[in-house]
Amino acid sequence: MTTQDAENVKQVKLDFDAECPSCSASIEFNPATGKLSCPYCGYETEIATPEEQEEKIAQEMDFAKAEERGNFNWGVEKKTVICKACAAETIYDALQVADSCPYCGYNQVMEASAENTLAPNGVCAFEITDKQAGDNFQRWIKGRWFTPKAAKNSAKPDSFKGVYLPYWTFDTKTSSRYSAKYGRHRTVTDKDGNTRTETDWYSTSGFYQEFIDDYLISATTRYDRNMMRKIEPFNLLNNKAYKPEYVTGFLSERYSIGLQDGWSQAKREIHDHLSAQITSKVRWEKNADVVSNLRFSTTHDDITYKYLMLPIWLSSFRYKEKIYQFMVNGQTGQVGGDAPISPLRVTIAVVLSLIAIAIIWYFFMSE
Template sequence: MSTQEAENVKQVKLDFDAECPSCSASIEFNPASGKLSCPYCGYESEIAIPEKEEEKVAQEMDFAMAEERGNFNWGVEKKTVICEACAAETIYDALQVADRCPYCGSNQVMEASAKNTLAPNGVCAFEITDKQAGENFQKWIRGRWFTPRAAKISAKPDSFKGVYLPYWTFDTKTSSRYSASYGKHRTVTDKDGKTQTVTDWYSTSGFYQEFIDDHLISATTRYDRNMMRKIEPFNLLNNKAYKPEYVAGFLSERYSIGLQDGWGQAKKEIHDHLHAQITSKIRWEKNADVVSSLRFSTTHDDITYKYLMLPIWLSSFRYKEKIFRFMVNGQTGQVGGNAPISPLRVTIAVILSLVTIAIIWYLFMSE
C-alpha cells in the first residue's frame, strides 16, 4: 500500500462519526442486523455499500510494492488518545486501534495506520452475537467428555469481549521442480513356502504447479496460537473493504508480526503443503505404495497479500479458583479453548480401552 493509500484509509477513519444522532450515545456495529445501532435508544443506520464492485471487498495488494514490511513490538508501547466527545485523555496499549472512552462511553476510532505501519484493507465482520457465542460455548463444554460434570454445570462465561485480530493472507503462483524415489510392494515366497513383502525402488522427477489462494497467517503474538487454530477456518471470501463502521464498538489490534515475517511463515507452511501434494501426485501417477527422498525447489510468482481484521469473541470461566480461557469465531461460532480435566474420567477411559483391546485380542486368538 502506498503512502497516499494509507493516508486515504486514515482519513476515512477520522471522518467516521460514531455519535448516535438521536440520543448522542455511541453507536456500534450490530452482528445480528449487520447495521450500526445504538444500544440505548434503538436507532439503526445502514452501512453504505460502495457502488463499484472492486470497492466492496478487500483487494489483493502487490507484495513487491509494499513499503513497510517489518515487525512491531507494539505490546510494550503506549499512546495517548483524546476523546473527541468529551476531550478526556486516555492511555492505551499501542496495539489497540478501536476502543470506547472510559469516561463518556463514546466509541474511539483510532487511526488504522501509524508511522511505519500498513493499514488494514479488509475486514470480516462479526456475524454472531455475544449471546450466540455463549450458547455455542455451553454446547462445546457439554461435549467435553473428560471435563467434570460439576464444571459443565457451573461454567458460566464472563462477559464477552469482541476483538478484531490482524491476519495476513497470501496468494502466490508456485512452480516446483522435484526428484524422488518411489517404491512398489510385491509379495514373494521363499523355498520354505514363507511369504514376505519386498519393495522395488525407482527414481522419478517432474514439475508441479499450484496456485495458493488466501493462505492465512496470524499477525499477532498476544494469543495462544494453538487455541486460535481451533477456531479456524474463517470464511475469508465473505470479507468487506475496510470501513471504520464495521469495527465500531469493538477492540481492534494492529499487527505485531510484520508482512515480511508473515510471508516467511507462509512460505514454510506452503512448502509443507506442496510436499504432501507432490507426494500424492507421484503415488497416483506411478501407482506407487511409498515415496521417499523427495526433494524440490519452488519459485513464487505474482505474490499478493491482504491485511484483514478477523472477528473473535474472547471470554473465560472460573472453576475451583482456576481461570480457563476460550475463544469463539465471530463468523462461524466455532469454539476453542481450555477446559478442566477429570483424572477419574481419564482413568476410566484408559481402563475401558485396555479391556476392549484385550477382548479383541482374545477373540482373534480364539479364531
Template sequence: MTSDVKEVKLDFDAECPSCGASVEFNPKTGKLSCPYCGYEVDIAKPEQEEQRSAQELDFYDAKNRGRFDWGVEKKTVICSECAAETIYDALQVADTCPYCGSHQVMEASTEETLAPNGVCTFEVTDKEAGESFHKWIRSRIFTPRQAKLSAKPDAFTGVYLPYWTFDSRTISYYSAQYGINRTVRDAEGETRIVTDWYSTSGVYQEFFDDELVSATRRYDRDMMRKIEPFRLTDNKGYRPEYVSGFLAERYSIGLDEGFEEAKSSIHNKIEQAIKSKVRFEHGADIVGHVSFSTTHDDITYKYLMLPIWLSSFKYKDKLYRFMVNGQTGRVGGSAPISPVRVGIAVLLSIAVIYMIYLFSQS
C-alpha cells in the same frame, strides 16, 4: 505528555445523533445501532464496486513491510465525548473510553504501518457465542460432568484481530523415492513383505488462494487455529464504522515475516501433495525421501481484520480461556480434563487392541 507518546486523532465519530451515546456495529442487522435509544443507520457503501470488498494487493509493491512492535510505542487520544486524555498501546485501533464509555475508533494506519484493506464483520452475537460455548463444552469427552453443568462464561469481549492472506502461484521441482510391496515365500513356506524401491522426479504446480497467517503475537496461536476457518470471501472493504463497539488491533507481525510463515505452511502442503501424486502415479505403497524446491510467482496479499469473541470460565478455582469465531460460532479453547475418564478410555483401547490380537491369532 512524554516525548515518546504521540497524539493521534479519532478516525470515526461514534456519537449517536439522537441521544448522544455511542453507536456500535450490530452483527444482527449489519448497521450502526445505539444500544440506548434504538437509533439505527446504514453504513454507507462505496460507490465503486471494487472498493466494497478487500482487493488483492501486489506483494512487492507494499511499503512498510516490517513488524510493528507492541508495547514499545504509545499514543494519546482525546475523547470527543468527555475530553479525557487516554494513553493507548500504539497497536490499538478501536477501544472504549475508560472514563465515559464512549467508543473510540482511531487511525487504522500510521506512517510506519500499512492500513487494513478489508474486514470480515461479526455475524455471531455475544449471546450466540455463549450458546456455541455450551454446545462445545458438552461435547468434550474427557471433561468432568460437573464442569459441563457449572461452566458459565464471563462477559464476552469482541475483538477484531489482524491477519494476512497470501495468494501465490507455485512451481515445485521434486525428486522422491517410492516403494512397492510384494509378498515372498521363503524355503520354509513362511511369507514376508518385501519392498522394492524406485526413484522418480517431476514437477508439481499449484495456486494457493488466501493462505491465512495471524498477524498478532498477543494471543494463543493454537487456540486461534482451532476456531478456523473464516469465510474470507465474505469480507468488506475496511471502514471504521465496522469496528465501532469492539476492540481492534493492528498487526505486530509484518508483511515479510507473515509471508515467511505462509511459505512454511505452503511447503508442508506441497510436500503432502507430492507424496499423493507419486503414490497415485506409480501405485506406490510408500513414498519417502521427498526433496523439492519451490518458486513463488504472482504473489498478492490482503490485510484483513477478523472477528473473534474472547471469554473464559472458572472450574475449581482454575481459569480456562476460549475463543469463538465471530463469523461461524466455532469454539476453541481449554477445558478441564478428568483423569478417571482418560483412564477408562485407555483401558478400553487396550482391551480393544487385545481382542483384535486374539482374533488375528485364531
C-alpha cells in the same frame, strides 16, 4: 511520564464519529442486523456500500510494492487519544485501532495505521452475537467427555469481549521441480513357504504447479496460536473493504507480525503443503506404495496479500480457582479453548479401551 515515554506517545486522530445523532450515546456495529445501532435509544442506520464493485471487498495488494514490511513493537510505541464525548485523554498501545473511552464509555475508532505501518484493506464483520457465542460455548463444554460434570454445570462465561484481530492472507503461483524415490511392495515366498515383503525402488523427477489462494497467517503475538487455530477456518470470501464503522463497539488491534515475517511463515507452511501434494502425485502417477527422498525447489510468482481484520469473541470461566480461557469465531461460532480434565474419567476411558482390545484379541485368537 518520563521524557522518553513522552516521545513514544503519539497524538492520533479518530477515523469515525461514533456519536448517535438521536441521543448522543455511542453507536456500535450490530452483528445481528449488520447495521450501526444505538443500544440506548434503538437508533439504526445502514453502513454505506460503495458503488464500485472493486471497492466493496478487500482487494489483493502487490507484495513487491509494499513499503512497510517490518514488525511493529507494540510494547514500546504508545498513542494518546482525546475522547470526543468527554475530552478525556487516554493512552493506548499503538496496536489498538478501536476501543471505548474508560471514563464515559464512548466508542472510539482511531486511525487504522501509524506512520510506519500498513492500514487494513479488509474486514470480515461479526455475524454472530455474544449471546449466540455463549450458547455455542455451552454446547461445546457439554460435549467435552473428559470434563467433570460439576465444571460443565457451573461453567458460565464471563462477559464477552469482541475483538478484531489482524491476519495476513497470501496468494502465490507456485512452480516446483522435484526428484524422489518411490517403491512398490511385492510379496516373496521362500522355499519353506514363508512370505516376506520386499520393495523395489525407482527414481523419478517432474514438475508440479499449484495456485495458493488466501493462505492465512495470524499477525498478532498476543494470543495463544494453538487456540486460535481451533476456531479456524474463517469465511474469507465474505469480506468487506475496510470501513471504521465495522469495528466500532469492538476492540481491534493492528499487526505486530509484519508483512515480511508473515510471508516467511507462509512460505514455510506452503512448503510443507507442497511436499504432501507432490508425494501424493508421485504415489498416484507411479502406483507407488511409498515415496522417500523427496527433494524440490519452488518458485513463487505473482505474490499478493490482503491485510484483514477477523472477528473473535473472547471470554473465560472459573472452576476451582483456575481461569480457563476460550475463543469463539465471530463468523461461524466455532469454539476453541481450554477445559478442566477429570483424571477419573481419563482412567475409566483407558481401562475400557484396554478391555475392548482384550476382548477383540481373545475372539481373534479363538478363531
